[in-house]
Amino acid sequence: xxxxxxxxxxxxxALILAPLVIGHVAVMIYAVQDGLSAAEILGRTRGSxxxxxxxxxxxxxxxxxxxxxxxxxxxxxxGLKGRGLAALTWAIFALLLGLGLRAVWAxxxxxxx
Amino acid sequence: MTTAxxxxxxxxxxxxxxxxxxxxxxxxxxxxxAALSVSVWRGGPGGGRFHDYEVPARESQTVLDVVSWIxxxxxxxxxxxxxxxxxxxGSCAMTVNGVPRWTCRTxxxxxxxxxxxxxxxxxxxxxxxDLAVDMDPFFERWTAAEGRFHPGTTRHDxxxxxxxxxxxxxxxxxxxECINCAVCHAxxxxxxxxxxxLGPAPLNRAWTLLNDAKDEGRDAILDAVAGxxxxxxxxxxxxxxxxxxxxxxxxxxxxGLKRATALRALRGRR
Numbered sequence: 606x607x608x609x610x611x612x613x614x615x616x617x618x619a620l621i622l623a624p625l626v627i628g629h630v631a632v633m634i635y636a637v638q639d640g641l642s643a644a645e646i647l648g649r650t651r652g653s654x655x656x657x658x659x660x661x662x663x664x665x666x667x668x669x670x671x672x673x674x675x676x677x678x679x680x681x682x683x684g685l686k687g688r689g690l691a692a693l694t695w696a697i698f699a700l701l702l703g704l705g706l707r708a709v710w711a712x713x714x715x716x717x718x
Numbered sequence: 719m720t721t722a723x724x725x726x727x728x729x730x731x732x733x734x735x736x737x738x739x740x741x742x743x744x745x746x747x748x749x750x751x752a753a754l755s756v757s758v759w760r761g762g763p764g765g766g767r768f769h770d771y772e773v774p775a776r777e778s779q780t781v782l783d784v785v786s787w788i789x790x791x792x793x794x795x796x797x798x799x800x801x802x803x804x805x806x807x808g809s810c811a812m813t814v815n816g817v818p819r820w821t822c823r824t825x826x827x828x829x830x831x832x833x834x835x836x837x838x839x840x841x842x843x844x845x846x847x848d849l850a851v852d853m854d855p856f857f858e859r860w861t862a863a864e865g866r867f868h869p870g871t872t873r874h875d876x877x878x879x880x881x882x883x884x885x886x887x888x889x890x891x892x893x894x895e896c897i898n899c900a901v902c903h904a905x906x907x908x909x910x911x912x913x914x915x916l917g918p919a920p921l922n923r924a925w926t927l928l929n930d931a932k933d934e935g936r937d938a939i940l941d942a943v944a945g946x947x948x949x950x951x952x953x954x955x956x957x958x959x960x961x962x963x964x965x966x967x968x969x970x971x972x973x974g975l976k977r978a979t980a981l982r983a984l985r986g987r988r
Contacts (some may be wrong), residue, residue: 612980616980681912
């Protein structure tokens with residue numbers, strides 16, 4: 606159950622996610638191949654505005670994309686509509702965004718994860 | 719002529735008919751003189767079951783020929799629907815070995831699995847009786863999708879020029895030969911899952927009108943197909959395109975509607 610704006614938001618978030626996912630996978634392969642320890646990884650990410658922006662955008666795009674996708678599944682499989690469906694969509698968005706940004710904060714700003 | 723043999727088989731309900739292509743596509747080899755084993759769903763809105771018949775196999779026999787033989791020779795009370803018998807009227811569609819098909823143009827030899835046929839009413843539509851389904855919900859969706867011509871001129875105005883080579887006209891022409899058989903409706907899993915979904919055929923019709931130079935209901939059409947149950951509910955699974963007996967591509971038409979609604983939203987108009 607999508608409005609044109611939700612449809613656009615899901616497509617645009619997918620457009621943003623595509624290069625970010627490739628970048629994320631490349632970083633993972635690099636870290637594993639190079640045998641970087643957790644401390645070495647954190648040493649490179651902490652204080653880095655670039656990594657904060659990269660993964661902050663990643664987390665935001667995931668929250669938008671997944672919340673809209675799960676909204677459709679909830680409508681079709683559970684029959685949710687109206688305010689219940691809207692509340693579920695926002696709740697999933699807030700949860701994913703909160704968890705994602707908390708993780709980004711932990712690895713880039715040095716906060717406790 | 720072989721005497722038909724009728725016997726009750728296991729219980730089954732209409733809710734159990736799938737549409738996936740399966741082993742039924744294996745070419746049958748019903749030689750002339752042989753008999754086909756045919757299971758026909760019989761019942762009403764409350765449920766029913768398959769009844770078994772033996773039907774003489776013929777050369778170039780269609781599934782509609784088989785159903786007609788059963789009705790004429792074995793089961794006079796069998797309810798089914800057909801009219802033109804040449805693939806134009808769209809009234810004879812049924813589920814044949816789990817796949818929605820136009821029965822008048824479906825040769826038994828192409829779909830029978832080892833001389834066996836299972837014939838049931840179309841999925842996703844209420845059964846009236848036996849193989850006849852109520853088409854009202856299907857046509858109500860055409861109305862809801864603004865699948866009607868929206869005139870904008872009177873007889874005193876000049877006729878709108880229609881360029882057959884224009885991209886819009888080509889899109890309309892590619893989608894216009896729908897015969898309203900509801901095969902796509904029965905094949906669509908989104909129709910099965912979402913009672914609000916308009917379905918492939920009404921959206922395909924809306925796409926032809928959106929590309930018609932003479933139709934002046936563009937906003938009305940886009941309002942109808944962008945709303946609840948509209949084109950954005952389509953998951954592009956492609957069952958409509960795969961099963962359309964006329965070779966149309968409703969999934970492409972729906973993709974066109976998605977683009978049109980998204981562009982309109984980008985421009986901030988809805």
